[in-house]
Amino acid sequence: MLLRRLWRLRSARLALGLLTVVAALALFGPLLEPQSPLAGSSAVLAHPSAAHLLGTDYIGRDVLSRLLAGSPVSVLGAVMVALIALVVGTIPGILSVYLGPAFEWITLRVVDTLIALPFLLFAVSMTALIGNGITEALVTVGILVAPQYYRVARAAALSVVRSEYVEAATIAGASVGWIIRKHFSAKVIPPVAVALASTMGNGLVVVASLTFLGIGVRPPEPTWGGLLASDLDYLAYQPYAPLFPTALILATVWAFNLLADALRDVTGQSGRVLVERGAERRPDQAAAPPGPRTAPAAAPGGIGTAAPDAVLTVDALRIANRATGEELVEGVTFSLRRGQVLGILGESGSGKTLTCKAILGILPPGFQVSGGGIALGGRDIAGFTRADWSAARGVRVAAVFQDPGSYLNPSQRVGRQVEEIFRLKKHLRRREARARVLALFEALHLRDPERVFEQYPHELSGGMLQRVLIASAIALDPAVLIADEATTALDVTVQAEILDLLLDLRDRMGLALVLVSHDLAVVAQLCEEVLVMRSGQVVERGPVSEILRRPRHEYTRLLVADHHRYGLERPARDASAPRSEGIEHVS
Amino acid sequence: MTRLRRSGRGLLRSLAALIQMLLPVLLLGTFVTYLLGVLSGLSPAHLQLGESATPAAVARLEHEWGLDRPFLVQYLAWLRGLGGGELGLSWYNGRRVAGLLASRAVISLSVAGLALVIGVGLGSVLGTVAALRQTSWIDRAITAFTTFISVMPSFVVGIALVAIFAVGLGLLPSAGYLPLEDGVWPWLSHLLLPALALSCDTVADLARQLRVGLVGVLGENHVTGARLRGLGEVRIFLVHVLPNALGPALTVLGMKLPHLLGGAVVTEAVFGLPGYGRFANESALRGDVPAVQGVLVVSVVLVVVFNLLVNVLLARLVPAARRGGSP
Numbered sequence: 001m002l003l004r005r006l007w008r009l010r011s012a013r014l015a016l017g018l019l020t021v022v023a024a025l026a027l028f029g030p031l032l033e034p035q036s037p038l039a040g041s042s043a044v045l046a047h048p049s050a051a052h053l054l055g056t057d058y059i060g061r062d063v064l065s066r067l068l069a070g071s072p073v074s075v076l077g078a079v080m081v082a083l084i085a086l087v088v089g090t091i092p093g094i095l096s097v098y099l100g101p102a103f104e105w106i107t108l109r110v111v112d113t114l115i116a117l118p119f120l121l122f123a124v125s126m127t128a129l130i131g132n133g134i135t136e137a138l139v140t141v142g143i144l145v146a147p148q149y150y151r152v153a154r155a156a157a158l159s160v161v162r163s164e165y166v167e168a169a170t171i172a173g174a175s176v177g178w179i180i181r182k183h184f185s186a187k188v189i190p191p192v193a194v195a196l197a198s199t200m201g202n203g204l205v206v207v208a209s210l211t212f213l214g215i216g217v218r219p220p221e222p223t224w225g226g227l228l229a230s231d232l233d234y235l236a237y238q239p240y241a242p243l244f245p246t247a248l249i250l251a252t253v254w255a256f257n258l259l260a261d262a263l264r265d266v267t268g269q270s271g272r273v274l275v276e277r278g279a280e281r282r283p284d285q286a287a288a289p290p291g292p293r294t295a296p297a298a299a300p301g302g303i304g305t306a307a308p309d310a311v312l313t314v315d316a317l318r319i320a321n322r323a324t325g326e327e328l329v330e331g332v333t334f335s336l337r338r339g340q341v342l343g344i345l346g347e348s349g350s351g352k353t354l355t356c357k358a359i360l361g362i363l364p365p366g367f368q369v370s371g372g373g374i375a376l377g378g379r380d381i382a383g384f385t386r387a388d389w390s391a392a393r394g395v396r397v398a399a400v401f402q403d404p405g406s407y408l409n410p411s412q413r414v415g416r417q418v419e420e421i422f423r424l425k426k427h428l429r430r431r432e433a434r435a436r437v438l439a440l441f442e443a444l445h446l447r448d449p450e451r452v453f454e455q456y457p458h459e460l461s462g463g464m465l466q467r468v469l470i471a472s473a474i475a476l477d478p479a480v481l482i483a484d485e486a487t488t489a490l491d492v493t494v495q496a497e498i499l500d501l502l503l504d505l506r507d508r509m510g511l512a513l514v515l516v517s518h519d520l521a522v523v524a525q526l527c528e529e530v531l532v533m534r535s536g537q538v539v540e541r542g543p544v545s546e547i548l549r550r551p552r553h554e555y556t557r558l559l560v561a562d563h564h565r566y567g568l569e570r571p572a573r574d575a576s577a578p579r580s581e582g583i584e585h586v587s
Numbered sequence: 588m589t590r591l592r593r594s595g596r597g598l599l600r601s602l603a604a605l606i607q608m609l610l611p612v613l614l615l616g617t618f619v620t621y622l623l624g625v626l627s628g629l630s631p632a633h634l635q636l637g638e639s640a641t642p643a644a645v646a647r648l649e650h651e652w653g654l655d656r657p658f659l660v661q662y663l664a665w666l667r668g669l670g671g672g673e674l675g676l677s678w679y680n681g682r683r684v685a686g687l688l689a690s691r692a693v694i695s696l697s698v699a700g701l702a703l704v705i706g707v708g709l710g711s712v713l714g715t716v717a718a719l720r721q722t723s724w725i726d727r728a729i730t731a732f733t734t735f736i737s738v739m740p741s742f743v744v745g746i747a748l749v750a751i752f753a754v755g756l757g758l759l760p761s762a763g764y765l766p767l768e769d770g771v772w773p774w775l776s777h778l779l780l781p782a783l784a785l786s787c788d789t790v791a792d793l794a795r796q797l798r799v800g801l802v803g804v805l806g807e808n809h810v811t812g813a814r815l816r817g818l819g820e821v822r823i824f825l826v827h828v829l830p831n832a833l834g835p836a837l838t839v840l841g842m843k844l845p846h847l848l849g850g851a852v853v854t855e856a857v858f859g860l861p862g863y864g865r866f867a868n869e870s871a872l873r874g875d876v877p878a879v880q881g882v883l884v885v886s887v888v889l890v891v892v893f894n895l896l897v898n899v900l901l902a903r904l905v906p907a908a909r910r911g912g913s914p
């Protein structure tokens with residue numbers, strides 16, 4: 001089964017083919033020797049010729065014969081190392097899961113120690129001290145390599161124990177033997193097979209290293225590593241000589257590694273996942289029946305007509321996937337004056353977030369503005385350089401998002417991150433910058449600003465994080481603040497507080513707000529004007545009260561109807577608030 | 588104040604966990620090292636009296652060396668010696684192993700240190716460039732290069748370097764060592780090729796891990812957040828990306844030291860350096876047990892110390908590691 005799947009991979013066929021040749025060399029190589037590998041001749045250090053295809057060494061021995069004679073030890077040695085390590089490592093690895101904490105603790109410590117030891121130094125010293133024979137060498141290296149198998153087998157055994165189906169099978173009274181045959185082999189064999197292939201490659205290098213040093217096999221006896229050692233001494237006479245043993249070693253190691261990679265792919269352990277880009281639009285939406293798309297009429301109230309004092313103008317903006325050419329935003333137009341609050345309403349995949357990202361110059365890779373334009377404070381962003389963006393962000397436009405914690409550096413105190421803005425952009429000293437941050441935190445109703453300043457993002461609640469993020473966004477007194485689903489994941493009371501805070505900022509600082517949400521209640525409560533987006537298009541626009549009372553587009557009608565049926569996500573808190581007239585109407 | 592106390596306690600706790608991990612390595616490492624001497628069945632009699640020694644002479648010599656005591660007594664006495672920086676006497680010439688080792692360790696540590704510098708320097712550059720030019724041809728070329736050098740055995744790389752730079756171009760010496768007193772360049776020129784050969788594995792692994800770390804962090808929201816706060820790209824990379832991306836690379840670096848110290852055996856043979864790897868090799872072939880044990884125990888201590896340093900660095904850079912990974 002495994003072999004058949006393996007055979008379908010070209011790299012696996014190549015690896016198996018190469019390994020067959022190597023195995024043949026290891027088994028039958030000595031039979032093919034043209035001359036005796038140990039008999040010297042008068043032709044010392046001869047270059048390759050018909051008599052000696054690969055030349056002769058420093059006492060006139062035939063290099064080809066020595067290479068062939070050295071194959072069994074070099075290759076079978078590697079195989080033996082892997083098999084010894086397999087037995088020594090796998091068995092305690094599996095048992096460590098079953099034999100209780102004492103055995104587990106001891107074996108884990110031993111494995112940690114073996115891994116921390118300088119491998120080659122120990123392999124050489126141990127082999128030489130114990131007896132310096134090939135058996136001693138292989139056993140020593142096998143034991144030193146065993147921890148790899150221990151870890152692999154232990155991880156697989158743990159996953160078997162923890163998986164529910166084995167529990168279920170045990171409860172159902174299945175025999176231990178059945179469980180081992182059925183589930184254990186499926187989970188343990190694949191990773192062990194990968195380890196086997198890769199340790200054979202490593203084992204070959206280690207055996208070659210040892211024999212290169214004269215450890216395990218003593219000099220007159222030929223090995224691939226030993227040949228290299230004598231080649232090194234006569235490099236000036238035969239600079240090409242090391243190439244022959246090196247080529248054999250590298251080809252074999254490469255084949256083992258190729259096989260290990262192929263095994264990893266076939267058994268699904270490589271973690272190779274094809275990353276699909278541009279999946280912004282979900283398939284269920286693409287398949288949805290197209291509703292009647294009314295052309296966005298220029299509604300009363302200023303949206304769509306570029307006012308001369310506009311802080312943000314979006315003009316027939318189109319955004320496309322670079323690879324497929326598919327347009328995900330198709331002609332969005334609006335503009336925003338100081339102090340104005342605009343709501344953009346739409347479900348996920350409607351293109352509202354892409355529009356915001358285009359305004360901020362942070363379109364994900366693979367997307368591009370394919371038509372129309374955006375102007376920030378009267379300047380077209382199309383010609384913005386990196387320096388322009390750096391100067392514009394935080395001043396002309398700023399933004400806060402859903403999941404505010406993820407937008408802060410997890411390993412820095414939050415105060416430092418807001419302070420950084422003042423220090424870098426306003427060139428304030430640390431003390432002044434800190435005072436500004438604390439004042440800002442205070443103004444945003446963060447309790448105990450001094451304490452919050454010193455905390456890491458993971459130590460703060462969602463509501464506090466959003467306040468910190470808002471603080472970082474408004475630190476430089478921006479003209480436009482985009483709040484993209486900024487209150488979506490927060491609980492209801494916190495959501496209300498944050499929304500109030502945003503309106504308060506608008507009133508005090510003359511901030512223009514773009515409020516993006518899928519939640520009609522949020523948009524209705526805060527905004528004067530609203531755009532409704534669907535599938536990359538603006539399907540409806542106008543004053544909030546108008547849209548709630550007389551939705552024209554089918555989708556908006558559906559939204560409003562849903563709203564009536566399931567009730568508001570949050571009741572109007574203050575019926576006398578001037579901007580909550582829409583809420584009053586629907587409740 | 589509370590914060591200080593809290594982070595102080597966290598540091599203590601992570602230090603305790605680290606010691607719990609490294610102490611067994613130290614104890615087991617020394618134990619295995621000492622046990623090796625017993626398992627070898629060798630005795631100073633083999634070296635000093637030859638094959639024809641009478642049993643009585645052998646017994647007398649072993650008594651002189653204290654080898655007729657119970658194993659655990661010998662082990663504890665040896666450990667006590669280690670505590671005082673004593674590694675015993677060589678069976679070969681009766682001299683202090685600590686003294687024999689010191690001058691050779693300087694050479695090996697110079698090579699390992701230089702290899703570490705090359706590994707960190709070249710690995711960081713390759714990893715960073717690959718991450719910043721993700722999925723481009725540069726990225727693919729770097730990945731191919733690091734894969735290639737990571738599977739090359741260090742003695743093959745060593746021989747290739749000798750063939751190219753020493754025999755072919757004649758730029759650098761092919762073997763030997765000169766002390767620093769003879770001048771910086773003569774000293775460095777003898778270390779450069781061995782260090783380069785030894786560093787391949789570290790360069791490859793560091794580049795790969797750094798690339799993985801950087802690619803992961805570059806895709807995180809907080810980098811977008813920093814960009815939206817109007818920070819420059821260089822500042823974002825150095826302050827907000829790099830420290831958060833170093834975790835896997837530093838962890839790998841901690842695991843590379845055993846390789847850098849152990850690889851000395853091979854590189855010192857290729858380049859004819861009289862370091863402790865050669866010393867271990869020769870002493871082991873000679874059957875000089877205390878000398879081999881001395882090298883091994885020094886290497887174990889170095890590994891433990893280096894791991895301690897890397898882990899402290901890791902904890903300082905990544906608060907998550909300091910808190911044991913819990914959010």
